[in-house]
Amino acid sequence: MGALVLLALLGCTATGISLPAVTEAPTGKHETGRIVWRDLISDKPAESRRFYEELFGWEFEGVGNLFNLGGEDAYSLIRHNGRLIGGMVNEARLQNEADDISQWVVLMSVADVDEAAAAFAADGGEVLTPPTDVADRGRMAIVVDPQGALLALIQTAEGDPAWQEPGYGDFLWDELWTTDLAAATGFYRNMTGLEEDDVEVGEDRAYRMLNRGDQPTFGMMTHPFEEKRPVWVTYIRVEDPAAITARVAELGGTVYLDAQDRPLGGQVALIADPSGAGIALQTWPFDSTAD
Numbered sequence: 001m002g003a004l005v006l007l008a009l010l011g012c013t014a015t016g017i018s019l020p021a022v023t024e025a026p027t028g029k030h031e032t033g034r035i036v037w038r039d040l041i042s043d044k045p046a047e048s049r050r051f052y053e054e055l056f057g058w059e060f061e062g063v064g065n066l067f068n069l070g071g072e073d074a075y076s077l078i079r080h081n082g083r084l085i086g087g088m089v090n091e092a093r094l095q096n097e098a099d100d101i102s103q104w105v106v107l108m109s110v111a112d113v114d115e116a117a118a119a120f121a122a123d124g125g126e127v128l129t130p131p132t133d134v135a136d137r138g139r140m141a142i143v144v145d146p147q148g149a150l151l152a153l154i155q156t157a158e159g160d161p162a163w164q165e166p167g168y169g170d171f172l173w174d175e176l177w178t179t180d181l182a183a184a185t186g187f188y189r190n191m192t193g194l195e196e197d198d199v200e201v202g203e204d205r206a207y208r209m210l211n212r213g214d215q216p217t218f219g220m221m222t223h224p225f226e227e228k229r230p231v232w233v234t235y236i237r238v239e240d241p242a243a244i245t246a247r248v249a250e251l252g253g254t255v256y257l258d259a260q261d262r263p264l265g266g267q268v269a270l271i272a273d274p275s276g277a278g279i280a281l282q283t284w285p286f287d288s289t290a291d
Contacts, residue, residue, distance in 0.1 A: 018134055018135030018136055018137070019075070019087075019134040019135065019136065019137040019140075020063055020075075020077060020087070020136050020137060021136040021137055021138075021156070021157060021158070022036055022037040022084065022107070022137060022138075022154070022156055022160075022161060023036075023084060023156070023159075023160070023161035023162075024084060025161065025162065026156065026157075026158035026159040026160070026161070027159040027160055027161065027162050028158060028159035029159050029160060030109055030110065030111040030155060030156065030159060030160055031109050031160055031212065031217075032109060032110050032111050032116075032192045032193060032194075033108060033109070033110075033188070033191075033192030033193070033194045033210060033212070033217050033218070034108070034109045034160065034212075034217055034218075035106045035107065035108055035109075035174040035218060035232075035234075036107055036108075036109045036154065036156065036160045036161060037086060037087070037106075037107040037154065038085075038086040038087075038104055038105065038106055038107065038171060038234055039086060039087045039088070039089055039104070039105045039107070039152075040078075040086065040087070040088045040089065040102075040103075040104050040105075040273075040275075040277055041088075041089045041091055041101055041102055041103055041104075041105065041275075041277070042088055042089070042090065042091060042102050042273070042274075042275035042277060043091040043092065043100050043101075043102045043275050043276075044102075044252075044274045044275045045073060045076070045088060045090045045091075045092075045275075047251075047252050047273075047274035047275070048088065048273045048274055048275050048277070049076070049088070050251065050252075051251045051252060051253055051273045051274055052078070052273065054247070054251055055244055055247060055248075055251065056080065056168075056169035056236060056238075057080065057081075057169050058078050058079065058080050058085070058169070059078070059079040059080070059082075060076045060077070060078055060079075060088065061076060061077045061078075061079065062075075062076050063075055063076065063077055064076075064090075071090075073090050074089070074090050075087060075088070075089055075090070076088040076090075080167075080169055080170055081167070081169075083164075084161075085170065085171055086171070091275075100275075100276065102275035102276045102277045103276075103277045103278075104232075104234050104277050104278070104279060105150065105151065105152060105232075106151050106152070106174055106232045106234060107140070107151070107152045107153075107154045108151055108152070108153055108154065109154055109155075109156065109160050110153050110154070110155055111155065112155060113131045113138075113139045113140065113141050113153050113154065113155040114131045114139075116141070116153050116191065117130065117131050117141040117143060117153060119190070119191050120143045120144075120145070120153075120191070123146065123187055123190065123191070124146035124187070125143055125144055125145045125146050125187070126143065126144040127141060127142075127143050128141075128142040128143060128144060128150075129141055129142040131153075131155075135157075136157060137154065137156070137157065138154055138155050138156040138157035138158075139154070139155040139157075140152055140153065140154050140155075141153045145176075145178075145184065145187060145188075145230070146183065146184075146187055147178045147179050147180055147183065147184055147230040148179075148229050148230045149176055149177075149178060149184075149229075149230035149231055149232055150231075150232075151232055166237045166284070167237065168237055168238060168239050169236065169237070169238070170236070170237055171234060171235070171236060171237075172235045172236060172237035172282055172284055173218070173219065173234075173235040173282065173284075174218045174219070174232060174233070174234050174235070175218065175219040175220065175221060175232070175233045175235070175280075176188070176218065176219070176220045176221075176230070176231075176232055176233075177221060177222075177223040177224065177225075177228075177230060177231050177232075177233055178220060178221075178222065178223060178230045179222070179223055179230055181206055181208060181220060181221065181222050184220055184230075185208055185210075185220060188210055188220070189210060192210065192217075194210035194211060194212055194217055195210065195211050195212070195213075196208060196209075196210060196211075197209045197210070197211050197216075199264065201263040201264055205263060206221065206222060207219060207220075207221050207263075207264060208220045208221070233278070233279075233280055234279055234280065235268075235279075235280040235281065235282040236279060236280070236281055236282070237282060237283075237284050238281045238282070238283065239283065240259075240283075241259035241267050241268065241269040241281040241282075241283065242258075242259040242267075242269070244259075244269065244271070244281055245258060245259055245269050245271060245281075248271050251274070252273075252274035253271055253272055253273050253274055254271065254272040254276070255269070255270075255271050256270040256271060256272060256278065257269055257270035257271075259281070262282070266282060266283040266284060266285075267282070267283045268280060268281065268282050268283075269281040
């Protein structure tokens with residue numbers, strides 16, 4: 001899996017191919033530990049595009065030719081209400097003849113990607129791709145944490161995007177579902193310098209956030225599906241998860257978890273787009289009637 005994702009995101013950089021920036025309004029700042037971008041790798045890009053357009057009003061802009069990626073549909077920028085929020089990689093354009101690798105991949109901001117990648121390796125993680133310059137996007141590395149969760153580290157070229165209040169259809173939150181919560185907490189706390197905060201969610205449940213001051217940055221929990229590998233899970237803010245899940249099948253997707261109350265508050269659902277890439281839905285604030 002790791003080597004294939006390497007091909008997806010960075011494998012072509014040896015020939016000088018670049019990736020577009022993650023924001024059109026850089027801040028000049030790097031907030032270590034913050035998830036600043038998400039890339040979808042899809043083996044069914046046309047179907048995935050329709051899925052997200054219909055459900056969340058996302059807009060897709062093919063830029064493969066502009067960035068010399070081997071075809072207009074090789075890479076698409078994703079916008080919501082005109083604002084850049086993510087990207088989509090066309091898996092068919094990759095040098096991949098093995099397994100389907102469709103998935104969402106989070107990009108975590110760091111101030112110095114070389115130092116961060118070295119910290120991953122020194123603390124039991126694995127660096128699949130060493131820090132590599134990718135032009136407008138900045139400098140990136142593909143890594144796996146000690147429990148096996150894959151992500152990308154990014155030192156943005158001109159700084160991270162400014163934080164904005166997420167609206168309906170925007171990315172809301174990111175969580176690490178891991179097999180060893182204590183070990184993962186120590187690993188990411190040491191790597192990012194963020195502060196640990198335990199959240200009460202009832203007996204036999206543990207939920208942890210890593211914060212910068214009073215600003216939550218990402219969450220962590222023990223993987224709810226024991227047979228699955230550790231993974232980063234991205235949430236989209238929605239007003240009514242049940243209304244979204246009701247349309248998933250007709251658009252070629254799959255509902256993994258029907259809309260239901262969440263111990264942390266609000267309602268949640270887990271779905272996959274037609275490529276099989278999973279994503280979560282969440283009401284927020286936890287009173288879903290609030291805006």
